[in-house]
Amino acid sequence: MARYGMALDYKNCINCKACEVACKEENGVTLGADKHRIWVGVKEIEGEYPFLSISSSTFMPSQCQHCDDAPCQMVCPTNATYFDENRVVRVNTDQCILCSYCMVACPYDARFVDDRTMTVDKCNFCSDTRLAQGKTTTACQNTCPTKVRTFGDLDDPESEISELLRTRDHFSLKAHLGTNPKLFYLT
Amino acid sequence: MQVEISRRKFLQGTVAMSVVGGTAVSATNLFASDGHDSSDGGTNSAIPDSITTKTGEAKEVRNIPTLCEMCVNKCAAIARVEDGIVTKLDPNPMFPKSKNMLCPRGNAGIQALYDPDRLKYPLIRTGEKGEGKFKRVSWDEAFAYITEKTIKILDEEKDNRSSFLFCAGEGMAEHTFKTFYQGFGSGNWLNHASICLQTVASGYGVTIGAYPQSDLENAEYIIMAGANRAEAIVSPDTMDLFKRTKGRGAKLICVDPRFTNTAAKADKWLAINPGTDLAFVLALTYVVLTEELYNKEYVEAHFKGFDEYKNHVLTSGYSPSWAEPITNIKAKDIVKIAREFMAHAPKSIYYPGRRSTFAKNDFQLRRAMAIFQGLGGGIDCKGGLIFGSKVKIKGHSGLEPLYARAESRAIVKKKDAKKGEAGYDDCAVVSGGGSWLGWRNRFLENKMPYKVRGMFCYKHNPMMNMPNTAKTAEMLKRIELLVCIDTMPSDTVMYADVVLPECTYLERTDPVKTFGGVEPSIAQRNKVVDPLFETQPINTILRGLMGQLSKPLFEITKKYDEDVQEELAELEKAEVDENNETTGTGQTAEEKEVEVYAEFDLTKLFEHDQEHTNEHAVHDYPGAAEALKEHGVFYPKMSEYYKQISANVHQYYPEKLKSYSVFGGATKTASKKVECNLASMAKKGVDPMPTWRDDYNFSVPDGKFRLMTGRHAQFTQSGTANNSVLRDLMPENFIWINKRVAKEKGIAFGDTLEVTSSVGKVTIKAYPTEKIAPNQVFFIHGFGEESSALTWAYKNGGNDNAVIEDVLEPVYGAAAMHETNVEIRKV
Missing domain, CATH: 3.40.228.10 (Dimethylsulfoxide Reductase, domain 2)
Structure with a gap:
């Protein structure tokens, strides 16, 4: 029993996409540009050469926010989307009927269709792979060259992530929507 | 603080997402045994149907430390092997150099191992050079073919060992191949240096x-x-x-x-x-x-x-x-x-x-x-x-026979060089790795001081890796015997007469290596799984080849080498004791030949297994050989010093023991x-102090663009071009062109452009961006392969070296890659 979350030192990100490959390899995600459980957001740079805005050129690593109040879970008509014992938002593929309500409801665009099972797939913090093997962290956290991520139990005051969130300024994406994401961006 | 983020509003990476929609190719099903036939008629039965750590059904799980070879960095990895299948590569936290990370390429090493297009069996060419038509042969047949052709050439060239060129790409086993070159006795060694650093x-x-x-x-x-x-x-x-x-x-x-x-x-x-x-x-x-x-x-x-x-x-x-x-x-x-x-x-x-x-x-x-x-x-x-500082390891003795008939490196001295001018045709200083471009061009211009007719090429891809591809193709066509040792059917392999398939880095143990630095250590690439198909590690390949080649090579030397002939004639006489009586029978000609051949016996170079050689190299450190097998890494007091500090930080040495300052x-x-x-x-015509010369000024004629090339995080040169997972991140390369210039020329994102220089042309899709100057264009190196045996890489994007002109840097004859102006036309 835990309440898993992730803190992202997003300024470390160099958009190398190691996390995307590690995720695909670990979790057997299919190929295809729209088949990402995890991605790095890049905006087109502002300005004209050579007067370009460095500050407009940020890399935003992202994935499922594992919202504590998850719109995807609320709209799922078959309860295929559920919170597991560690408050990770999961999909039970046996129950998914591919109505795609969750894909519409997710404000973070974190869900996609797995063409093999014809169900909706998403990040599950490596719950059925690494965590099931007894590892303590996700594939993306582990492989990251610049160590963007810290993964851990938000309910444990002794955890590294709890300490980070107590001591470092941070923000959440689309916080005004009230989804209570469990991904935290450190500034 | 609130930040509005919507993934779809972003370009994924540089241009990837906007280019190709969701292709319905499955990472896991890609390796299905679908009877995919390659040019050699082989099947892919050794390639697993699916790869993921998800099933949880594995009977046996092993974690084996290895070193990555997806690029030159040699980061430490741990391979998860489930029932004999490599299902995941994770970073090895114990290596101070790579500090618990694997980049996208490192993660995609699995697809290098299980690439259906891999070279699987020895091949002998049946079609025209460059055509890519081969027949599958046994290792013995391949070795016999190489031996016959090599001996014929050396016989005609009267044992001039330098009539063979040896070249290799960077890698932990480059040294193993180089011992073959040294034993063979050629003076012509070309490596990546002059097209690299x-x-x-x-x-x-x-x-x-x-x-x-x-x-x-x-x-x-x-x-x-x-x-x-x-x-x-x-x-x-x-x-x-x-x-x-x-x-x-x-x-x-x-x-x-x-x-x-x-x-x-x-x-x-x-x-x-x-x-x-x-x-x-x-x-x-x-x-x-x-x-x-x-x-x-x-x-x-x-x-x-x-x-x-x-x-x-x-x-x-x-x-x-x-x-x-x-x-x-x-x-x-x-x-x-x-x-x-x-x-x-x-x-x-x-x-x-x-x-x-x-x-x-x-x-x-x-x-x-x-x-x-x-x-x-x-x-x-x-x-x-x-x-x-460095943790010292023991070397091992090589074999460098002296061949009287071997010429030195094929360099051309300037006949009319004045004092204070460069003494050679294409450089001032001849380096160990040579000038690849200079060498190739001299060869094509028939300026070589002697004939070079054969070439042994180890994991090196001259067709893709150096400027002016057309010239390289011409050179490879003129080489009478080209032997390629490689893992993939590269553009260069298409020109080979004999192809010897090496296994990938996950299938072999390589020479143990010491890594100097602030936090020095030794690391070892351990074999993760047995080689697939009939592939072998380089050490085993050369052992097999020497088994056939070594003796006939010596016979040629005997035939032409006066020094060896003299040595063979000097039989040791029978000893005479104090009573002036002869004891024993003296040395026979056969015995003498055995003695002399020992100096020329190339089989000795590869007789030990790599594991054995590695154990010897670290013999001075108790427990090192075991640690390298178990952890992949060793340094003195590692068990005392190494600890995890936090999720993302590991200590390798206490701060006061780090080697910041050693001199x-x-x-x-x-x-x-x-x-x-x-x-x-x-004295060699090189400025003794850094000096600016007017001809260094940057200028581009009107209507032209300066072409620049470069690397990025998802591919390593042309070596990973066929990797399906990396290609998924970046399906092809695009040419950067300034947005305002593109607009003026009516060029939109994704339009096909023809890029022309004085040496060739390529077509490539456009990426208009403000990230580049109006008089410059850029595209990433390593794309646009012409080898049809590469399913993913074949004619995918543009090959920079097809248009980069062969401009030589004057000191070492290195290839100067950003000296080419190109024209651009929408097609």
Whole structure:
């Protein structure tokens, strides 16, 4: 029993996409540009050469926010989307009927269709792979060259992530929507 | 704080997402045994149906430490093997160099192992050279074929061993292949150096005695010019640097004609004109000298030729206002950066970089950079450039027979060279790795001092890796016997007469290697799974080949080599004892031949298994061999020092034991000083001190564009071009063209452009962007393969080397890659 979350030192990100490959390899995600459980957001740079805005050129690593109040879970008509014992938002593929309500409801665009099972797939913090093997962290956290991520139990005051969130300024994406994401961006 | 983020609003990466929609290819089903026939008629039964760690049904799970070979960095990985299938590659946290990380390529190593297009069996050419038609043969048949052709050539060339060229790409087993070259006795060795980092390595080598490492974990101020660590990943530099940029301890000045990912992480980006970095460094130096900002104590103790250099820079007038029109960098920025650099020195770094030669002045640029670094005193110290220390391992003896008939390296001395001019046709200094372009061009121009007819090529891809592909193709066609040892059917392999399939890095144990630095260690690539198909590691391949080739080679030597003939004739006489009586029978001719052959017996080079050789190499350290097998890494007291500090931080050495300073600030040159003025270079026609020449100025004729090339994080040159998972990240390469110029020319994103230079043309899709200057274009190297045996890479994107002109850098004959202007046309 835990309440898993992730803190992202997003300024470390160099958009190398190691996390995307590690995720695909670990979790057997299919190929295809729209088949990402995890991605790095890049905006087109502002300005004209050579007067370009460095500050407009940020890399935003992202994935499922594992919202504590998850719109995807609320709209799922078959309860295929559920919170597991560690408050990770999961999909039970046996129950998914591919109505795609969750894909519409997710404000973070974190869900996609797995063409093999014809169900909706998403990040599950490596719950059925690494965590099931007894590892303590996700594939993306582990492989990251610049160590963007810290993964851990938000309910444990002794955890590294709890300490980070107590001591470092941070923000959440689309916080005004009230989804209570469990991904935290450190500034 | 609230930030609005919607993934679909972003471009994925540079251009990837907008190009190809969701292709319905499955990463896991890609390897299905679908009877996929390759040119050799093989099937893929050895390739697993699916790969994921998800099933949880594995009966046996093993975790084996190895070293990555997806690029040259050699980061440490742990392979998860489930019932004999490699299902995941994870970073190995115990290796100080790679510090618990694997980049996208490292993660995609599984697809290199299970690539259905891999070379699987020995092949002999049946079609025309370059056509890619082969027949499958046994190893013995391949060896017999090579032996017959090699002996025929050597017989006709009267045992001139240099009638064979040997070339190899970078890698841990390059040394193994090189022992074959040395034993064979050729003088012609070409490696990647002259198309890679020859000028930077040598520039630093002659100035401060070694190509140094950078302590980016502690530097406070970094000028990164012509290096792109956010995309061209180097461990540990990339990991150390970007945790501290953006106002978190390290100020980063990025100097690059393009706005790279490194620029995006910088405090300041300076859009310099291509090839003018030398003027920028000279102007920085000028400021530091005129304002007397340099570290006088350091200069006094550790500089040689300082006064001459100072005088040279000042009297030449290399001021910021002089540099501004040359470099396109404002004089006030140059002044500011020079002052800031010296204010932070010695914890400031002018980053050496490690890339190909871009401009003809690259050697002088590196010299100027090294000297500038020295002016701040940031050499052999924490936060500066460091030499570090090394954990010594034992070498093993090779075999270098002397062949009287072997000519030396095929170089052409200038007949009419005057005093103070370069003595050779295509360079001033002949380096160990040679000048690939110079060598190739001399060969094509029939200027060789003797005939070179055969070529052994180990994991090297000249068709893709050097400028002017058309010339390389012509050269390979003219080579009578081309033997390629490789893992993939590359463009070069298509020209081979015999193809010997090597296994991938996950299927072999390589020579143990020691990694020097601030935190030195030894690491070993352990075999993860047995070689698939009929592939073998290089050591085994050469053992097999020598089994057939060694004796016939000696027979040829016997036939032509007078020295050997004389030696064979000198039979040891029977001994005579004190009573003047003869004892024994004396040496027979057969016995003598056995004795002489021992010096020429190439089978000895490869008789030991790699595991055995590795154990010997670390024999001096109790427990090292076992640790290298179990952890992949070893250094003295590792079990005491190594610990995990937090999720993302590991300790390898206590801070006070790190090798920041090992020479007290001295350099590794013979004089132990920073060498400002190299008189020895002047004798060879090379400027003894970094000097700006007018022909270094950047200019592009109207209507043309300067072509630039480069690397990025998702592919390693052409070596990973067929990797399905990496291709998923970046389906093809695009040509960057300034957005306003594109608009003027009616070029939209994704339009196909024809790019033409004096040596060739390619077609490639357009990526209009403001990240590049109006008179420049750029595309990534490594795409546009012509080998139809590469399912994913074949004709995918454009090959830069098909249009880059073969311009030689004058000191080492390195390929200068950014000296080509191109025309562009929408097709």
